[in-house]
Amino acid sequence: MLKSIQTSTMISTTDLEQLAEIELLRDEEEEDEEQSDAGPPPGLPPRRRSSQDAAHPYYDVARHGILQVTGDDNYGRKLVIFSSCCMPPSHQLNHHRLLEYLKYTLDQYVESDYTVVYFHYGLRSSNKPSLRWLRDAYREFDRKYKKNLKALYVVHPTNFIRIIWNIFKPLISHKFGKKLTYVNYLAELRDHLNCEQLIVPPDVLRHDEKLRAAQKGGPPPSVRSPPPRPPLPTQQFGVSLQYIREKNSQVVIPPVMSQTVTYLKQKGLQTEGIFRRSARVQLIKDIQKLYNLGKPVSFEEYGDVHVAAVILKTFLRELPEPLLTFPLYGSLQDIIRVETSLRVTTCMQIVGNLPEHNYIVLKYLACFLHMVSQESIHNKMSPSNLACVFGVNLARPPQGSMSLTALTPLNIFTELLIEHYHTVFGSRCPPGQVTP
The missing domain is CATH 3.40.525.10 (CRAL-TRIO lipid binding domain)
Structure with a gap:
């Protein structure tokens, strides 16, 4: 019929x-x-x-x-x-x-x-x-x-x-x-x-x-899901920060992050809508496969800054434990209950409770996003806009899905990280710290 x-x-x-x-x-x-x-x-x-x-x-x-x-x-x-x-x-x-x-x-x-x-x-x-x-x-x-x-x-x-x-x-x-x-x-x-x-x-x-x-x-x-296969020694996506560090000669910043950030600093800081656009699906899958196989990736070959931007977001999203860690999720949600004048200080305290490696990687990322926000007159990506894009890739609840109401405090926290980068990260200098 x-x-x-x-x-x-x-x-x-x-x-x-x-x-x-x-x-x-x-x-x-x-x-x-x-x-x-x-x-x-x-x-x-x-x-x-x-x-x-x-x-x-x-x-x-x-x-x-x-x-x-x-x-x-x-x-x-x-x-x-x-x-x-x-x-x-x-x-x-x-x-x-x-x-x-x-x-x-x-x-x-x-x-x-x-x-x-x-x-x-x-x-x-x-x-x-x-x-x-x-x-x-x-x-x-x-x-x-x-x-x-x-x-x-x-x-x-x-x-x-x-x-x-x-x-x-x-x-x-x-x-x-x-x-x-x-x-x-x-x-x-x-x-x-x-x-x-x-x-x-x-x-x-x-x-x-x-x-x-x-x-x-x-x-x-x-x-019927097949049993999970052990990750390759060269695996970059879907494995922990600790795994990547152990398999990459104790490198502090994961290669995917350092390479995408380096390329975007050179080519993408003034690109309008950077991090807001998607890229061709098959191309993203192909680049992920190259990384996971330990093969070189040159973003210059693709001629599209949005490809590197999507790869960076995808890497963060696929971490088994988010960069801001599961134990801190409740503290992130509570930021909305903190007086506005005290939120930066609270943000510093929360970040200070991160494991050393997570802190270093987060500082590296926040420094870069702060640089992006400084070019917002060209790229239209203010700290608030960047927070809407990156918040959900930095934290999630230990169990279940994130609700619509949970996004607001998470975005507030992420905006504080970006806008007040120098204040939030200025008081703690862990050994081996690197900056973009």
């Missing part, structure tokens, strides 16, 4: 809308069957709402946890997550306010490349916005929002989604349409995203479990 819908030129939009409603009702019946089963699988927590601060300008919408911004994808692009199952019944949610909240959130990130993950499961006739609202929303999201959206992943699509897509085809450009990817199982996201950073609602996890259990022949092959 769906194929005939997609190929027919005679069917009206009204007919498509009616078919969409029919498909949504079928989805609801399947959901009702799932929810009548004997409880969630063991180990999955109940649904929980976002703990947004009541002072948030869109607290009435944000408190539901419909929208989350968490970390980056595998290519250094900010992740924005929309979860239909978190939407309350329509009479409890002002959809106009929802649209304003979407724009308010995206406005903080659309100057950089970003990725959207849409969890479709949980959309019902009781909580879905009208088709008119969807059309208005698409028109509201003008070129500013669409230009830097690099990928849109629709997870657990149904016929309803495909029919809606058909309704909107006259409004959607071919270029935008190429950014859409349907994802049938959560495991398929692993090829594109860092799933450890992905905030997946428990309802979606349960639904995915049922889909995989119902599949003949067991779960999809991508779910």
Whole structure:
């Protein structure tokens, strides 16, 4: 039936809308069957709402946890997550306010490349916005929002989604349409995203479990992860700072960092939007492979400063323990409770608790980012802008994913590191310290 819908030129939009409603009702019946089963699988927590601060300008919408911004994808692009199952019944949610909240959130990130993950499961006739609202929303999201959206992943699509897509085809450009990817199982996201950073609602996890259990022949092959292989002696990505130091003649600054920073200091300090742009995916993978095999990398050959910038962010993001370490994560989050006049001093104290090697590497990075910020008149990257890019790559919680509310204190802390570099790092001079 769906194929005939997609190929027919005679069917009206009204007919498509009616078919969409029919498909949504079928989805609801399947959901009702799932929810009548004997409880969630063991180990999955109940649904929980976002703990947004009541002072948030869109607290009435944000408190539901419909929208989350968490970390980056595998290519250094900010992740924005929309979860239909978190939407309350329509009479409890002002959809106009929802649209304003979407724009308010995206406005903080659309100057950089970003990725959207849409969890479709949980959309019902009781909580879905009208088709008119969807059309208005698409028109509201003008070129500013669409230009830097690099990928849109629709997870657990149904016929309803495909029919809606058909309704909107006259409004959607071919270029935008190429950014859409349907994802049938959560495991398929692993090829594109860092799933450890992905905030997946428990309802979606349960639904995915049922889909995989119902599949003949067991779960999809991508779910069966091979046992981890020991890292190569030359490995640079995905291994600890200590491992890199031991395997590289006790070098203090990891080679990936020293080489990217050296190149960017020479070529990229005045590049507008440095660290905001992504690079060709396959090229980044190829460079990572060269590093991991111990082969030389010359960024001059690529002629694009954004390549080196993405490699630097990727290196930091893939450290098994973030540069600011797991034990200090709670202290970083508490910075928002500190009086503004005392925050620099608090930042110094937190940084002073880092292990020696982490401190040296962080100082090296912060010094470089301070240099970048000094050229903000050209590159448009102020300490605040740099903090939005690097904060999520410097720290993350020991368990689970980082919530939208956790980003604010992390960005504040990172901005302090960059803007007040000389003060924060001036009082401690560890042995063997190096500067960029």
